[in-house]
Amino acid sequence: MxxxxxxxxxxxxxxxxxxxxxxxxxxTTFIQPGAxxxxxxxxxxxxxxxxxxxxxxxxDLEGAAGALAFSSGMAAxxxxxxxxxxxxxxxxxxxxxxxxxxxxxxxxxRNQIEVSLVPAHDAESIADxxxxxxxxxWIESIGNPLITIPDIPAIASITRPAGILLGVDSTFVPPxxxxxxxxxxxxxxxxxTKLLGGHSDCLAGVLAARDRQLHDRLYYTQNAxxxxxxxxxxxxxxxxxxxxxxxVREQSSTALRIAQWLEQHPRVRRVLYPGLAxxxxxxxxxxxxxxxxxTIISFELTGDIAETKRVCSATKLFGLAVSLGAVExxxxxxxxxxxxxxxxxxxxxxxISDSLIRLSVGLEDADDLIADLDQAIGS
Amino acid sequence: MHxxxxxxxxxxxxxxxxxxxxxxxxxxxxxxVHAGEARQKPxxxxxxSICCSSTYTFDSTQSILDYIHEKQDREEYGxxxxxxxxxxxxxxxxxxxxEDAILYSSGMAAxxxxxxTKLNAGDEIVFFDECYHRSREFCFKHLSRxxxxxxxxxxxxxxxxxAAINDRTKMIVSESPTNPHLTVVDxxxxxxxxxxxxxxxxIDATLASPFNIQPLEYGVDYVWHSATKYLGGHNDxxxxxxxxxxEKLEPVRKLRGILGCINAPxxxxxxxxxxxxxxxxxxRHNENGQRVAEFLASHPRVEHVYYPGLPSHPTHAIAKRxxxxxxxxxxxxxxxxxxxxxxxxxxxxxxPRIGPSLGGVExxxxxxxxxxxxxxxxxxxxxxxxxxxxxRMSCGIEDADDLIADLEQALSQS
Numbered sequence: 071m072x073x074x075x076x077x078x079x080x081x082x083x084x085x086x087x088x089x090x091x092x093x094x095x096x097x098t099t100f101i102q103p104g105a106x107x108x109x110x111x112x113x114x115x116x117x118x119x120x121x122x123x124x125x126x127x128x129x130d131l132e133g134a135a136g137a138l139a140f141s142s143g144m145a146a147x148x149x150x151x152x153x154x155x156x157x158x159x160x161x162x163x164x165x166x167x168x169x170x171x172x173x174x175x176x177x178x179x180r181n182q183i184e185v186s187l188v189p190a191h192d193a194e195s196i197a198d199x200x201x202x203x204x205x206x207x208w209i210e211s212i213g214n215p216l217i218t219i220p221d222i223p224a225i226a227s228i229t230r231p232a233g234i235l236l237g238v239d240s241t242f243v244p245p246x247x248x249x250x251x252x253x254x255x256x257x258x259x260x261x262x263t264k265l266l267g268g269h270s271d272c273l274a275g276v277l278a279a280r281d282r283q284l285h286d287r288l289y290y291t292q293n294a295x296x297x298x299x300x301x302x303x304x305x306x307x308x309x310x311x312x313x314x315x316x317x318v319r320e321q322s323s324t325a326l327r328i329a330q331w332l333e334q335h336p337r338v339r340r341v342l343y344p345g346l347a348x349x350x351x352x353x354x355x356x357x358x359x360x361x362x363x364x365t366i367i368s369f370e371l372t373g374d375i376a377e378t379k380r381v382c383s384a385t386k387l388f389g390l391a392v393s394l395g396a397v398e399x400x401x402x403x404x405x406x407x408x409x410x411x412x413x414x415x416x417x418x419x420x421x422i423s424d425s426l427i428r429l430s431v432g433l434e435d436a437d438d439l440i441a442d443l444d445q446a447i448g449s
Numbered sequence: 450m451h452x453x454x455x456x457x458x459x460x461x462x463x464x465x466x467x468x469x470x471x472x473x474x475x476x477x478x479x480x481x482v483h484a485g486e487a488r489q490k491p492x493x494x495x496x497x498s499i500c501c502s503s504t505y506t507f508d509s510t511q512s513i514l515d516y517i518h519e520k521q522d523r524e525e526y527g528x529x530x531x532x533x534x535x536x537x538x539x540x541x542x543x544x545x546x547x548e549d550a551i552l553y554s555s556g557m558a559a560x561x562x563x564x565x566t567k568l569n570a571g572d573e574i575v576f577f578d579e580c581y582h583r584s585r586e587f588c589f590k591h592l593s594r595x596x597x598x599x600x601x602x603x604x605x606x607x608x609x610x611x612a613a614i615n616d617r618t619k620m621i622v623s624e625s626p627t628n629p630h631l632t633v634v635d636x637x638x639x640x641x642x643x644x645x646x647x648x649x650x651x652i653d654a655t656l657a658s659p660f661n662i663q664p665l666e667y668g669v670d671y672v673w674h675s676a677t678k679y680l681g682g683h684n685d686x687x688x689x690x691x692x693x694x695x696e697k698l699e700p701v702r703k704l705r706g707i708l709g710c711i712n713a714p715x716x717x718x719x720x721x722x723x724x725x726x727x728x729x730x731x732x733r734h735n736e737n738g739q740r741v742a743e744f745l746a747s748h749p750r751v752e753h754v755y756y757p758g759l760p761s762h763p764t765h766a767i768a769k770r771x772x773x774x775x776x777x778x779x780x781x782x783x784x785x786x787x788x789x790x791x792x793x794x795x796x797x798x799x800x801p802r803i804g805p806s807l808g809g810v811e812x813x814x815x816x817x818x819x820x821x822x823x824x825x826x827x828x829x830x831x832x833x834x835x836x837x838x839x840x841r842m843s844c845g846i847e848d849a850d851d852l853i854a855d856l857e858q859a860l861s862q863s
Contacts, residue, residue, distance in 0.1 A: 090804060433478055
């Protein structure tokens with residue numbers, strides 16, 4: 071069956087009540103058949119019926135051996151990083167979410183994990199950074215906030231023979247568009263708070279693993295550390311997934327229109343969107359993503375930081391807020407908001423300028439969003 | 450509380466156009482996402498919080514007196530409404546192009562609430578006869594106990610409806626499209642008759658949804674939706690809504706406060722969330738409905754398809770003129786099949802689940818004769834046009850190719 075049909079039905083198989091939407095289980099513990107005998111579920115940190123259902127559909131949609139749902143995207147990333155140990159080296163993209171940068175440099179570093187940042191859209195830069203103790207490469211399938219596109223198969227062809235795990239944060243590119251495991255990734259991570267949940271109302275994270283053994287290692291850590299997704303949030307996430315492919319297609323098509331409109335605007339210096347022919351990795355994006363290029367656009371104004379702040383505050387439909395991927399459109403300034411956790415030197419090195427604006431394109435009508443940007447940017 | 454959505458019209462600007470400050474008419478998807486909500490919410494949250502309070506407090510006796518004397522717009526006790534419900538009522542009113550909308554705990558609670566407000570002993574109402582069997586049952590079995598007389602006339606027969614109206618008639622009622630025959634009623638004629646005879650008009654637009662038709666634009670007095678269907682859209686909540694003018698709905702709201710058939714805040718949150726993707730889902734329901742109907746119409750095992758988007762439907766011309774799309778519900782007859790053989794086709798389907806209801810993301814399928822009319826005598830079923838070989842399918846938002854492939858394999862069995 072096709073993606074959208076599976077998104078609606080896998081994991082929603084009827085239980086004994088026949089309910090077309092399975093009941094929400096909030097139970098923290100489960101009665102066991104006997105002392106020392108275990109039923110399917112025992113304690114909800116180890117697994118619960120509602121979480122198991124959303125994990126099932128996520129694994130199916132990602133083409134993974136299994137999926138795990140976490141209380142946030144960072145909890146998921148942290149669980150993946152706990153596969154490493156003191157003395158391990160991790161290579162990460164220099165175009166990554168500020169929270170991941172902070173985790174690697176301020177938390178993992180305390181456990182003697184070494185971090186190198188490289189321009190991951192150039193696979194050679196990863197090959198060059200490999201050391202004998204390199205255990206993991208962590209990239210984003212679309213970089214945040216500079217919208218760089220890595221060549222996942224090329225990177226996998228470097229990491230796989232070397233026994234290095236390839237983790238892909240695919241938050242910007244949900245499985246309706248691209249499935250990193252099919253391209254060679256070992257672990258896929260999502261901040262499911264974004265497009266998967268899609269409604270700005272549940273925090274959640276996902277890890278999906280290529281093979282059962284890796285899944286079991288991640289599950290062991292998840293169960294041992296306990297950053298699991300609750301029953302109500304699992305239900306909301308699952309509900310959001312049912313409209314995922316519709317939302318992503320519509321929001322991607324609106325984003326492309328907005329990117330094209332911005333590119334012609336005299337007050338816009340440059341637009342970073344993979345669907346534009348001007349994007350440096352446009353051909354690669356087209357190859358891996360087909361005709362949907364995601365819902366995130368970054369662009370730079372011709373004005374200074376004050377002008378950037380003014381525009382971010384002048385929109386009426388785009389809300390000024392971090393986060394992304396939901397039905398409501400958002401606008402933000404990465405330098406002071408989503409990427410404020412970068413050191414300023416690292417921000418400059420990565421090319422995150424003060425005049426950069428990041429848009430998350432929602433489900434509103436494209437005409438309404440363009441009219442809003444038009445009045446905010448001015449003439 | 451304020452809305453961020455303005456409703457006047459202006460096309461999208463081109464980049465070099467100067468930014469004019471003319472108001473701009475929001476499209477249906479923008480209305481679905483934003484209308485009715487405060488732009489800036491408590492704690493600066495982007496989504497509405499769920500307010501589970503059963504009662505609302507006053508800081509002093511004087512505040513209660515101010516509330517009473519000044520008719521302040523605030524909460525008092527949960528039975529009279531709650532903040533979550535009010536947001537959704539504003540959003541639904543915007544979608545229906547209405548001044549006001551009142552939510553109920555189910556679609557049936559909504560129609561009961563409206564009819565109980567508007568009708569007294571001795572009053573009469575006239576229905577078109579193709580309608581939800583529970584609406585009919587409520588009028589004939591229960592309203593009748595309170596001295597209200599219900600007449601039914603053939604759907605679309607305005608002469609018969611005109612003849613059934615007398616000086617005790619208060620309201621004429623129709624579904625559009627009707628269930629399960631998908632007959633689309635000419636709203637211009639319906640409203641003209643109501644105005645000419647001085648009776649109020651009510652349209653059950655559940656099967657169309659506000660995306661496909663806006664009955665209030667035609668001058669209908671009340672629009673009724675089972676919000677359980679397309680509005681909620683996820684098969685996970687029950688709700689009903691009546692839209693119309695503030696003036697006409699005020700007594701309806703008052704009676705609801707007494708009867709107490711309101712919506713809990715949790716339920717309202719799910720409805721609000723479901724409405725965010727309403728316009729998007731409707732586009733897909735419309736596309737899937739049209740494609741599956743065309744497939745069925747061309748299938749040798751199918752005797753007849755009822756779908757307003759097909760030229761073969763008797764009210765296709767009216768539908769084309771008045772509706773943006775024709776929805777996801779399709780009724781069809783299986784050729785040379787008795788009720789058992791018809792049931793076996795339903796049993797052979799792998800994607801649609803067998804169950805009542807419609808309008809959710811998951812496709813559902815059922816045999817009206819078994820699901821809703823099993824206890825009726827054959828002649829009664831014939832009177833209501835419920836054939837033994839009739840199947841009703843609600844197309845969800847799955848891929849149309851998958852739904853068609855599934856129906857193809859189900860129809861090729863036995």
